[in-house]
Amino acid sequence: MNNSLSLTLDAFYTETEVMFSDTFIKDQFYLNEQLQDEKTTKKISAFLDIARKKANTTKKAKVISQNFVPTAAGLASSASGLAALAGACNKALYLDLDDRSLSRLARRGSGSACRSIFSGFVEWEKGYDDESSYAHPIPSDHFEEKLAMVFLLLNDQKKEVSSREGMRRTVETSSFYQGWIDSVETDLCQLKQAIQSKNFQLLGETMEQNCLKMHGTTLAAHPPFTYWSPDSLKAMQAVHQLRSSGIPCYFTMDAGPNVKVLVQKEHLATIQETFSNLFSSQQVISSFSGPGIMIIE
Numbered sequence: 001m002n003n004s005l006s007l008t009l010d011a012f013y014t015e016t017e018v019m020f021s022d023t024f025i026k027d028q029f030y031l032n033e034q035l036q037d038e039k040t041t042k043k044i045s046a047f048l049d050i051a052r053k054k055a056n057t058t059k060k061a062k063v064i065s066q067n068f069v070p071t072a073a074g075l076a077s078s079a080s081g082l083a084a085l086a087g088a089c090n091k092a093l094y095l096d097l098d099d100r101s102l103s104r105l106a107r108r109g110s111g112s113a114c115r116s117i118f119s120g121f122v123e124w125e126k127g128y129d130d131e132s133s134y135a136h137p138i139p140s141d142h143f144e145e146k147l148a149m150v151f152l153l154l155n156d157q158k159k160e161v162s163s164r165e166g167m168r169r170t171v172e173t174s175s176f177y178q179g180w181i182d183s184v185e186t187d188l189c190q191l192k193q194a195i196q197s198k199n200f201q202l203l204g205e206t207m208e209q210n211c212l213k214m215h216g217t218t219l220a221a222h223p224p225f226t227y228w229s230p231d232s233l234k235a236m237q238a239v240h241q242l243r244s245s246g247i248p249c250y251f252t253m254d255a256g257p258n259v260k261v262l263v264q265k266e267h268l269a270t271i272q273e274t275f276s277n278l279f280s281s282q283q284v285i286s287s288f289s290g291p292g293i294m295i296i297e
């Protein structure tokens with residue numbers, strides 16, 4: 001329904017190994033050293049089927065994955081995890097996909113994963129079919145190297161409403177949804193203009209407003225829901241206060257209660273201190289622009 005823009009970060013990532021063999025009788029999925037149940041494995045199998053079809057094979061697979069990011073807590077484990085799985089399948093099945101085709105494959109696993117193939121600022125072109133819907137990096141002349149994203153880990157438990165279910169419900173029932181769609185194009189134009197002109201204030205303001213609009217749509221869904229917690233609001237308020245005291249910083253949130261604060265590196269220490277006092281230092285994790293997909297052998 002809409003293009004979207006992300007910044008790939010270094011702090012949270014996934015390592016995934018995949019083996020295909022005639023000797024396996026069914027797909028097996030180990031996440032963080034635990035063999036996953038049938039329901040979770042089914043999702044993985046559906047993705048593996050797409051990769052298998054490309055390679056013209058029916059071999060079952062064993063997938064071993066380690067998330068260096070809390071799973072299903074609104075910290076984009078699906079983007080990280082499915083980008084990693086797509087990259088691993090590309091290698092294991094000798095698909096030899098170029099970056100664009102790999103982005104398209106990752107998209108089939110989780111939409112947001114199509115962006116995580118690349119480093120830095122990335123835009124997902126919604127396109128109009130499988131061929132034309134993929135992500136690509138946005139030229140930024142190293143702007144992202146001046147930035148940091150501070151994660152406030154307010155709750156790392158699995159969320160009640162998954163991204164997929166939340167989005168489905170919002171698209172189908174929220175009367176605010178069209179308003180969000182109508183404003184995305186203008187916001188994306190501004191974001192890209194901000195990146196091009198290295199305008200931190202424009203980047204931050206647009207990101208924060210866009211985030212608030214998106215979260216607004218869930219309140220009008222039926223049944224209504226929100227990904228926010230009381231601590232999320234506390235964090236948002238603190239960002240406003242920091243700005244009033246002359247520290248430029250802006251928040252954004254995924255589908256989950258955790259808040260991310262975008263800041264220029266020169267103000268990172270102040271942000272870390274403020275939020276360590278408000279919450280605890282273990283809940284404050286700083287990240288920087290990170291690499292895209294990497295093959296480790």
Ligand code: ADP
Nearest residue numbers: 014065071072073074075076077078081162163
């Ligand atoms: P999040 O906010 O963490 O992205 P989502 O609801 O979007 O939450 O997605 C969570 C789902 O992503 C998990 O239930 C699982 O299906 C999938 N996922 C997460 N990590 C991995 C991984 N390492 N490998 C494969 N799939 C994963």
Ligand code: CO
Nearest residue numbers: 076078079163
């Ligand atoms: Co997700």
